[in-house]
Amino acid sequence: MITDIHSHTWPFPDAFDDEFMRQASAAKAGAVVDLTIRLEDYRNTAPQGTRTVVFGGKARLSGLWVDDNYVAEYVAKDSEHLRGFLSIDPTQSDWEREMRHGHEELGLCGVKLLPMYAGFGVDDERLEPLWKYVQQKSLPVLLHTGTTFIRQAPLKYTLPRLIDPVATRYPEIRFVLAHLSHPYEGECVATIRKHPNVYSDISALHYRPWQLYNSLMLVQEYGVWDKLLFGSDYPFTTVNDSIAGLQKLNTMVEGTNLPRLDDQKIEQLIHRDGFEILGIR
Numbered sequence: 001m002i003t004d005i006h007s008h009t010w011p012f013p014d015a016f017d018d019e020f021m022r023q024a025s026a027a028k029a030g031a032v033v034d035l036t037i038r039l040e041d042y043r044n045t046a047p048q049g050t051r052t053v054v055f056g057g058k059a060r061l062s063g064l065w066v067d068d069n070y071v072a073e074y075v076a077k078d079s080e081h082l083r084g085f086l087s088i089d090p091t092q093s094d095w096e097r098e099m100r101h102g103h104e105e106l107g108l109c110g111v112k113l114l115p116m117y118a119g120f121g122v123d124d125e126r127l128e129p130l131w132k133y134v135q136q137k138s139l140p141v142l143l144h145t146g147t148t149f150i151r152q153a154p155l156k157y158t159l160p161r162l163i164d165p166v167a168t169r170y171p172e173i174r175f176v177l178a179h180l181s182h183p184y185e186g187e188c189v190a191t192i193r194k195h196p197n198v199y200s201d202i203s204a205l206h207y208r209p210w211q212l213y214n215s216l217m218l219v220q221e222y223g224v225w226d227k228l229l230f231g232s233d234y235p236f237t238t239v240n241d242s243i244a245g246l247q248k249l250n251t252m253v254e255g256t257n258l259p260r261l262d263d264q265k266i267e268q269l270i271h272r273d274g275f276e277i278l279g280i281r
Helices: 018-027 037-043 069-076 095-105 127-136 160-169 185-194 210-224 239-247 249-253 264-271 273-276
Strands: 004-007 052-057 057-061 064-066 082-084 111-113 142-143 176-178 196-203
Touching: 004 273, 018 057, 018 239, 037 069, 052 069, 052 273, 064 069, 069 082, 069 095, 095 127, 127 160, 160 176, 160 185, 160 196, 185 196, 185 210, 196 273, 210 239, 210 249, 239 249
Parallel strands: 004 052, 052 082, 111 142, 142 176, 176 196
Antiparallel strands: 057 064
């Protein structure tokens, strides 16, 4: 069974402001960006029975806002296979109330953070109430790390090393660094190796196969295959395409002296139970 721990939902285009969409189109060389999400489309591009973590996102700085009620309604369409994460923007005054509402009233079972998009560091002391709450409630935390096309999103807040002091103080919280923190994969690998409670997902990486090959070779050489979780980043790509991309990485080095990624480790990554590792019920 496949566990996808990185999938989005939002009302498109209402979740984004005009500037966000303009920059998204510019990043695609002016192409019209369609981020429409339909559960049936997701199901049709994933193996039957795939279990999925779904979230929206909140980041006033970047013009993205998805109400957690929308996420809960989406998850309710398939409560057997979907689990929802709440989102907060701690630069906004009401974030603690929204956190409690998302978990205690809507039943969302984890937290998604967008530090770079919202303009805060996860090592900011303002987040102490968050860490205390999620530790008490045993909620996993998935945070965006890595690059973006949004110009106003500060890169300094996307570095994986920022979770280091938090993971040290709160060793019971399970953290996931999204996207292997590309292009900071080396720093991500060092971070997940150091902390037993910090993992990374490999979502939205297969369409840069050479970069992903090199990133996973770092994972292999540092011996942290077990710290990787499968994720798709739907609707930016699909579960099936992500699986296929992983499984064909070694074809690039056939006929060369370059080392191969461990095929067995790749299959274990694809089928790893992210729900169990993150304590998702």
